[in-house]
Amino acid sequence: xxxxxxxxxxxxxxxxxxxxxxxxxxxxxxxxxxxxxxxxxxxxxxxxxxxxxxxxxxxxxxxxxxxxxxxxxxxxxxxxxxxxxxxxxxxxxxxxxxxxxxxxxxxxxxxxxxxxxxxxxxxxxxxxxxxxxxxxxxxxxxxxxxxxxxxxxxxxxxxxxxxxxxxxxxxxxxxxxxxxxxxxxxxxxxxxxxxxxxxxxxxxxxxxxxxxxxxxxxxxxxxxxxxxxxxxxxxxxxxxxxxxxxxxxxxxxxxxxxxxxxxxxxxxxxxxxxxxxxxxxxxx
Amino acid sequence: xxxxxxxxxxxxxxxxxxxxxxxxxxxxxxxxxxxxxxxxxxxxxxxxxxxxxxxxxxxxxxxxxxxxxxxxxxxxxxxxxxxxxxxxxxxxxxxxxxxxxxxxxxxxxxxxxxxxxxxxxxxxxxxxxxxxxxxxxxxxxxxxxxxxxxxxxxxxxxxxxxxxxxxxxxxxxxxxxxxxxxxxxxxxxxxxxxxxxxxxxxxxxxxxxxxxxxxxxxxxxxxxxxxxxxxxxxxxxxxxxxxxxxxxxxxxxxxxx
Amino acid sequence: xxxxxxxxxxxxxxxxxxxxxxxxxxxxxxxxxxxxxxxxxxxxxxxxxxxxxxxxxxxxxxxxxxxxxxxxxxxxxxxxxxxxxxxxxxxxxxxxxxxxxxxxxxxxxxxxxxxxxxxxxxxxxxxxxxxxxxxxxxxxxxxxxxxxxxxxxxxxxxxxxxxxxxxxxxxxxxxxxxxxxxxxxxxxxxxxxxxxxxxxxxxxxxxxxxxxxxxxxxxxxxxxxxxxxxxxxxxxxxxxxxxxxxxxxxxxxxxxxxx
Numbered sequence: 058x059x060x061x062x063x064x065x066x067x068x069x070x071x072x073x074x075x076x077x078x079x080x081x082x083x084x085x086x087x088x089x090x091x092x093x094x095x096x097x098x099x100x101x102x103x104x105x106x107x108x109x110x111x112x113x114x115x116x117x118x119x120x121x122x123x124x125x126x127x128x129x130x131x132x133x134x135x136x137x138x139x140x141x142x143x144x145x146x147x148x149x150x151x152x153x154x155x156x157x158x159x160x161x162x163x164x165x166x167x168x169x170x171x172x173x174x175x176x177x178x179x180x181x182x183x184x185x186x187x188x189x190x191x192x193x194x195x196x197x198x199x200x201x202x203x204x205x206x207x208x209x210x211x212x213x214x215x216x217x218x219x220x221x222x223x224x225x226x227x228x229x230x231x232x233x234x235x236x237x238x239x240x241x242x243x244x245x246x247x248x249x250x251x252x253x254x255x256x257x258x259x260x261x262x263x264x265x266x267x268x269x270x271x272x273x274x275x276x277x278x279x280x281x282x283x284x285x286x287x288x289x290x291x292x293x294x295x296x297x298x299x300x301x302x303x304x305x306x307x308x309x310x311x312x313x314x315x316x317x318x319x320x321x322x323x324x325x326x327x328x329x330x331x332x333x334x335x336x337x338x339x340x341x
Numbered sequence: 342x343x344x345x346x347x348x349x350x351x352x353x354x355x356x357x358x359x360x361x362x363x364x365x366x367x368x369x370x371x372x373x374x375x376x377x378x379x380x381x382x383x384x385x386x387x388x389x390x391x392x393x394x395x396x397x398x399x400x401x402x403x404x405x406x407x408x409x410x411x412x413x414x415x416x417x418x419x420x421x422x423x424x425x426x427x428x429x430x431x432x433x434x435x436x437x438x439x440x441x442x443x444x445x446x447x448x449x450x451x452x453x454x455x456x457x458x459x460x461x462x463x464x465x466x467x468x469x470x471x472x473x474x475x476x477x478x479x480x481x482x483x484x485x486x487x488x489x490x491x492x493x494x495x496x497x498x499x500x501x502x503x504x505x506x507x508x509x510x511x512x513x514x515x516x517x518x519x520x521x522x523x524x525x526x527x528x529x530x531x532x533x534x535x536x537x538x539x540x541x542x543x544x545x546x547x548x549x550x551x552x553x554x555x556x557x558x559x560x561x562x563x564x565x566x567x568x569x570x571x572x573x574x575x576x577x578x579x580x581x582x583x584x585x586x587x588x589x590x591x592x593x594x595x596x597x598x
Numbered sequence: 599x600x601x602x603x604x605x606x607x608x609x610x611x612x613x614x615x616x617x618x619x620x621x622x623x624x625x626x627x628x629x630x631x632x633x634x635x636x637x638x639x640x641x642x643x644x645x646x647x648x649x650x651x652x653x654x655x656x657x658x659x660x661x662x663x664x665x666x667x668x669x670x671x672x673x674x675x676x677x678x679x680x681x682x683x684x685x686x687x688x689x690x691x692x693x694x695x696x697x698x699x700x701x702x703x704x705x706x707x708x709x710x711x712x713x714x715x716x717x718x719x720x721x722x723x724x725x726x727x728x729x730x731x732x733x734x735x736x737x738x739x740x741x742x743x744x745x746x747x748x749x750x751x752x753x754x755x756x757x758x759x760x761x762x763x764x765x766x767x768x769x770x771x772x773x774x775x776x777x778x779x780x781x782x783x784x785x786x787x788x789x790x791x792x793x794x795x796x797x798x799x800x801x802x803x804x805x806x807x808x809x810x811x812x813x814x815x816x817x818x819x820x821x822x823x824x825x826x827x828x829x830x831x832x833x834x835x836x837x838x839x840x841x842x843x844x845x846x847x848x849x850x851x852x853x854x855x856x857x
Binding site: 348354429433434435441442443444445450451549552568570572576 | 705
Binding site: 137140141142160162164165166168170173174176177178179187188190191219221222239 | 745747748750751753754755756757758761765766769770772846847849850853854
């Protein structure tokens with residue numbers, strides 16, 4: 058399917074997704090993503106500002122994990138460390154045991170600010186193609202990847218338009234499609250639905266769950282919306298602020314498939330979100 | 342922080358390097374006597390700075406440039422307000438302005454010299470011609486950009502047209518005018534020099550022409566260095582003035598089309 | 599609404615036509631040595647430029663203009679990239695660049711005449727050097743203002759250095775590069791004329807100045823007219839090119855303004 062050499066990619070077979078997923082989760086001994094005692098301090102000496110202090114958590118293969126915390130807690134800093142855009146001050150983040158020192162090939166990132174993360178001079182399709190160029194894929198596969206990614210986010214009709222001609226929600230879907238076409242094994246999203254309207258937000262959340270199901274991706278979502286975290290996640294990592302540290306990891310036990318109406322009206326949903334909320338609201 | 346070399350140190354290295362290369366090139370005598378040594382040029386510069394003739398040339402250049410700039414500014418803003426405020430006037434002038442905009446003053450230099458001769462008036466005319474249009478067009482843009490809500494508000498408070506122009510339209514056009522002045526001020530200096538160099542108007546431009554014609558290359562280089570410094574001072578001064586005048590304005594504009 | 603549009607159209611085209619007609623008739627029997635009849639000017643225009651001196655002077659001038667401008671554009675963008683991406687280079691040449699661009703470009707022409715002589719080489723060199731600075735400075739500014747988010751995207755998706763430069767930085771900086779190119783083009787045009795006026799016998803500028811010095815007012819007017827038309831047309835061509843290359847930028851700006 059892919060001529061990219063990374064052996065893990067060959068497991069990216071959509072047909073086996075459903076069968077493998079539970080198995081992987083149970084049998085995972087080394088987690089996909091392992092963050093251990095990660096800390097980040099900007100500046101030095103008297104001006105030093107510690108944004109993250111000693112974060113430890115794991116994400117298993119095929120899992121959706123949400124990170125929630127009050128705004129300004131340093132979530133974006135954490136993501137930049139995970140994506141290899143910034144070095145950690147101490148501690149490590151590792152994928153399959155390999156420490157992340159630069160942007161890892163098996164990872165894609167969806168940025169918070171869609172209108173600053175898409176190339177305004179490229180059409181939607183060309184935005185998808187840009188990260189794939191250096192993979193030197195055969196033309197047919199390139200086209201297939203873009204077509205299926207655009208179809209997955211429901212934007213097949215818009216491939217010749219420019220991002221700035223689209224609505225905010227559509228632009229964010231383009232950013233997600235770009236990540237999908239890249240076929241990452243781990244997808245990280247930074248407040249991906251923060252700047253879209255409520256209805257679009259629900260649609261994008263369901264899109265996120267569909268991606269996990271269809272592409273068997275490991276997904277890490279940073280959000281400040283507790284309902285969203287509980288709705289999406291298998292586990293929620295609750296961060297406390299300044300400097301950021303893990304307050305607790307909450308296992309979310311809601312039945313699959315999740316649905317915006319039925320899932321959100323479950324008493325269990327209400328209980329879980331209250332749990333998380335009380336953790337965050339608690340005076341530090 | 343691995344970088345131990347300070348940026349300023351590198352800047353100094355850059356300037357020193359350029360001077361050394363200059364000195365070596367002139368010593369190698371590649372261009373005959375047309376490339377005097379850096380040391381010679383700076384010695385000449387020092388002696389030029391001691392002459393009264395230089396200072397009166399400098400005075401003539403600055404006098405023409407600044408006076409013409411002031412006239413162009415006043416006339417340009419007035420014309421811009423006129424053109425921008427009245428739609429028929431805007432349409433009537435659009436074609437002429439659009440045609441003249443990309444035409445630099447050097448194009449009509451022969452005409453100016455023919456009519457006015459190699460005089461300060463000729464230089465003055467060219468500078469006004471060169472600076473006027475950009476100021477007019479920016480002012481028109483500024484008037485057009487004035488918030489219609491602010492205008493309506495002023496009207497509903499019973500302000501007259503004149504008062505609205507002075508209190509609402511002009512202030513909101515100020516950043517545009519500031520931008521125009523930042524472009525026009527160095528241009529005024531450049532056009533004055535061109536008028537002297539090509540048209541024989543008094544000032545540093547004429548001195549450069551004479552130095553070149555007489556083969557006095559050391560003076561030629563010294564004068565060009567003076568112009569470079571002058572250009573920097575003009576740019577710095579306009580930047581400072583603009584910041585002074587427009588410090589209140591949050592959308593203090595940059596020239597980006 | 600409709601009446602207004604018609605009125606504006608009539609005024610917009612009527613006034614310029616009226617001005618030309620007025621010039622024609624007011625100057626018709628002019629004996630003023632400075633302001634010959636428009637008819638005479640147009641006649642001389644046709645005799646001189648269509649096409650007696652077209653190849654020997656007009657094409658020569660335009661060739662120098664475009665060659666000098668092209669060299670300036672390529673060198674300005676390339677050196678702008680080097681300066682913006684390699685900080686030591688920037689620290690080293692920044693003060694020099696700022697000093698050199700403070701010099702009125704036309705004042706460099708006498709220096710090049712003394713170094714290279716009066717030939718085509720001197721003219722192209724003068725044009726290229728003078729036009730170089732606006733593009734280079736705009737390129738540096740353009741690259742520095744590319745958003746960090748865009749660069750983060752490029753790094754996360756592991757674009758190669760070449761891709762980052764050619765497919766991200768270059769297009770992102772393109773609007774500012776074009777602003778610089780526009781100024782460069784104007785400077786190139788001015789220096790083209792100046793380099794011809796300062797002691798050359800060929801080219802439109804030289805012929806125009808020569809006509810003035812020999813008090814052939816109609817010839818001089820014809821030269822001015824041609825230079826004006828060239829300045830205007832070159833600017834229009836540049837606008838078309840900009841519209842093509844930056845259509846995404848112009849479109850997005852228009853949309854943003856409308857919102």
